[in-house]
Amino acid sequence: MADGGPAAIDNTMGASLIGVICAGVLYGVSCVQTWYYFDRYPKDVWYIKALVGTIWVFDSIHQCLISHTVYHYVITNYHNPAILGNMVWSILLEVLFNGFIGLLVQGFLTLRVWRLSNHNVPLLISIVALVLAEFACSLVFTIQSMQLITWAQLSQLKGLSMSVNILAAVTDALIAGALCFFLQRSRTGFKKSDTMISKLIMFTVSTGVLTSICAIASLVSIILWGQTLIYVAFYFSLGRLYSNSVLATLNARQAIRQLGEDSEDLSFSMHPTFLKTTAARQLNSNITTNISIKIDTSHQYDPDLTHLDRQPDSATTENSY
Structure with a gap:
């Protein structure tokens, strides 16, 4: 989180607005994907439907929170620059809901690694530990930050902010790498099945890389411009990238399945x-x-x-x- 004063916050509130706009566009995409999923896959098992529904609810809450943050500073207190030195509760609570979304999506992908690796226990434990550590950092950050008032005080939690982004990037890279490795090892030498595997690998890399890049960009912004809100332009969109990645994965099943089997x-x-x-x-x-x-x-x-x-x-x- 930023740790500057009113001037620093004022000069970079535009970055927050850009982050909200980008997250809003991605939220629109996730809404369309959610509708497509329930329309196209009505016979999916209940817990997958519950996963998609819960992610959409958390997505919606997160979008409301970040929109409230920008509205509070840019609209409600437009003629009150003194308020820029104080934090609004919504920008702190959004970290928790970003953590919830990451926990659900990474948990779902971890289950895929578990099945594709033929129940590799050491790998499972490693990924689960990273996923839980990331969520724990988000939870601790939210609880501790709620006790603070000013942006200057928030500099005390800079280590936690960096930890969340580091763990997110490492976890996403490990999950994507594991999926690609086991998919590559599953090649059979036959054109149809190998074509399907190649598509799966490309799909896995593209979704994993996007979230990792976003987390790294947020981390770099905190390190280089810690007294500004530039980092939120990336962090606001991180949860939306997570939700869209799992929705795209679920919605692409029918097309990818047809590559491997006509029946x-x-x-x-x-x-x-x-x-x-x-x-x-x-x-x-x-x-x-x-x-x-x-x-x-x-x-x-x-x-x-x-x-x-x-x-x-x-x-x-x-x-x-």
């Missing part, structure tokens, strides 16, 4: 069993014989990554080759 009976799942099954089907499709072969194929279904009406343990298909 409606096979669900998209980031799991090695699915990738091997896809490769096996491709191999069978290239074999030409005059006999009828019955293929019993086991599928690993991931309920939070599919919206199919039925989720059988196995599917039996009969094809002539």
Whole structure:
């Protein structure tokens, strides 16, 4: 958080306004994505729907809080420059809701790492520790900052501000790196499944890099311009990038699934069993014989990554080759 006086705050209130505008645009995108999700995937399991709904609620609260912050300084107290030296409660509370959004999104992605890595316990513990540490720092910062009055006093918590951004960047990079590693290791050598894996890797990198860059930009701003509010132009948008990344991931399932399987009976799942099954089907499709072969194929279904009406343990298909 900034630790300057009224002059420093006044000179950089424009950065806060830019941050609110950028966050507002991203909030509009997340609203559209939320509507698209509930319209397109009505048969998803309840806890994924609850995740999306909760993220949208926290997103909305966060947008209201940062909008109130700028309105308080720029509109309500336009002719009262003395108020610029004091903090308004909304800019402190928004840190907590940013933390809630990060906790939900990173927790969801951690679950994906857990499944794709075939239950790698040491990796899971490392990521969970980072996720919880980031949220704990956000919580402690909010509690302690609420007891302060002026921006100058807030300089006492600069270490916590930096810790939140450092942990966010490291956690996002680790999750994205782990997903890319296990996806790359799952390549089968068959064009269709490898194309799907390449798309997944590109998608994972793009979403993980955006949040990491935003957290790093916020951190650098705190270090270099700690007496201003320049950092909030990035931090206000961080939560929105988190929500849009998980919504984009959920909404892209149908398109990515079609890259790996034309049949409606096979669900998209980031799991090695699915990738091997896809490769096996491709191999069978290239074999030409005059006999009828019955293929019993086991599928690993991931309920939070599919919206199919039925989720059988196995599917039996009969094809002539």
